[in-house]
Amino acid sequence: MGGSSNEGNFNEIRRGPWTLEEDNLLIHYITCHGEGRWNSLAKSSGLKRTGKSCRLRWLNYLKPDIKRGNLTPREQLLILELHSKWGNRWSKIACHLPGRTDNEIKNYWRTRVQKQARHLKIDSNSKRFVETLRRFWMPRLLEKVEQNSSLSPSSSTTTTSTSTTKTNQNNLSFLPQEEHTLIPSSSLSSPQCIESENLDSRSSIFSSNSMAMLPENSNIQTNPNGDIGYYNSSLQNNDCYHVDASNFDMGFIHLDMQAMGPGDMPASEVQVTEADWMKNDEFASTFWNMDELWHFKK
DNA sequence: AAAGGTACCAACCGCTCTCCT
DNA sequence: GAGGAGAGCGGTTGGTACCTT
Numbered sequence: 458m459g460g461s462s463n464e465g466n467f468n469e470i471r472r473g474p475w476t477l478e479e480d481n482l483l484i485h486y487i488t489c490h491g492e493g494r495w496n497s498l499a500k501s502s503g504l505k506r507t508g509k510s511c512r513l514r515w516l517n518y519l520k521p522d523i524k525r526g527n528l529t530p531r532e533q534l535l536i537l538e539l540h541s542k543w544g545n546r547w548s549k550i551a552c553h554l555p556g557r558t559d560n561e562i563k564n565y566w567r568t569r570v571q572k573q574a575r576h577l578k579i580d581s582n583s584k585r586f587v588e589t590l591r592r593f594w595m596p597r598l599l600e601k602v603e604q605n606s607s608l609s610p611s612s613s614t615t616t617t618s619t620s621t622t623k624t625n626q627n628n629l630s631f632l633p634q635e636e637h638t639l640i641p642s643s644s645l646s647s648p649q650c651i652e653s654e655n656l657d658s659r660s661s662i663f664s665s666n667s668m669a670m671l672p673e674n675s676n677i678q679t680n681p682n683g684d685i686g687y688y689n690s691s692l693q694n695n696d697c698y699h700v701d702a703s704n705f706d707m708g709f710i711h712l713d714m715q716a717m718g719p720g721d722m723p724a725s726e727v728q729v730t731e732a733d734w735m736k737n738d739e740f741a742s743t744f745w746n747m748d749e750l751w752h753f754k755k
Numbered sequence: 756a757a758a759g760g761t762a763c764c765a766a767c768c769g770c771t772c773t774c775c776t
Numbered sequence: 777g778a779g780g781a782g783a784g785c786g787g788t789t790g791g792t793a794c795c796t797t
Contacts, residue, residue, distance in 0.1 A: 517766085
């Protein structure tokens with residue numbers, strides 16, 4: 458199995474950081490001949506690199522559509538959601554973040570997300586941590602996304618969304634009748650990605666354009682006003698996240714999500730008074746320091 | 756200003772998967 | 777169906793930039 462070790466004369470194989478000349482050589486070769494056949498590419502191009510190394514350099518760094526810079530809150534939100542579904546399937550997750558590489562997402566997860574898990578002394582693969590992300594982190598990211606979208610000049614989407622969502626109040630097509638996903642259909646680029654859209658309908662609401670994040674074990678319900686809410690059956694107080702359908706922003710992540718706890722407490726207060734393990738003061742204070750997690754690169 | 760610590764990310768490694776003969 | 781080669785994936789490491797003391 459795996460013939461990739463047979464890459465040629467090891468004495469001549471270069472390792473370590475790529476030089477500008479090597480980059481240019483690789484770009485030029487791929488421009489002329491296209492990508493693929495990495496081993497023969499490595500030989501023919503004159504690069505003293507393995508095919509694997511060439512492939513990695515191209516896919517993770519040189520490819521023209523690579524997006525550089527910090528992950529946006531929206532992208533972070535997607536990563537959290539998709540990771541909770543698929544685990545460490547980085548390339549699968551990367552399929553849904555155009556311009557982002559699996560390596561970048563993996564690094565983000567390890568350096569930012571797992572760091573928080575360590576601080577909280579929770580196993581980052583545990584259900585508890587997933588629940589933590591869903592209940593604390595993701596709603597806050599949603600807020601960030603909302604803030605960003607309302608600040609951006611293109612916030613006209615809010616206006617358009619109103620009329621669109623009015624339709625949806627009557628036609629609740631985005632409720633989990635079928636498979637729902639967080640991923641905008643526009644990002645479904647490769648066949649590999651398309652096969653993987655069977656997300657758990659309990660955890661995400663998604664129509665062709667809208668999306669929302671819900672905890673595991675949530676039961677989606679509507680009230681007579683047409684508002685959408687869901688109850689988390691795993692929580693003792695039968696607490697309810699409330700999603701105002703009128704605030705769904707079609708075509709963009711935008712929704713007014715607030716925790717409706719006992720006595721209609723503000724979201725932040727409700728959240729730290731929930732299930733037993735969340736009553737721990739140390740936990741709460743640690744978690745609410747997570748703003749650093751979505752800071753932007755300097 | 757220097758030293759030590761930390762965070763980030765590019766690159767490597769070993770393994771598995773897929774395709775072709 | 778078996779075997780080999782290429783491609784891809786996820787885990788890990790090493791270098792460096794940045795931060796703190």
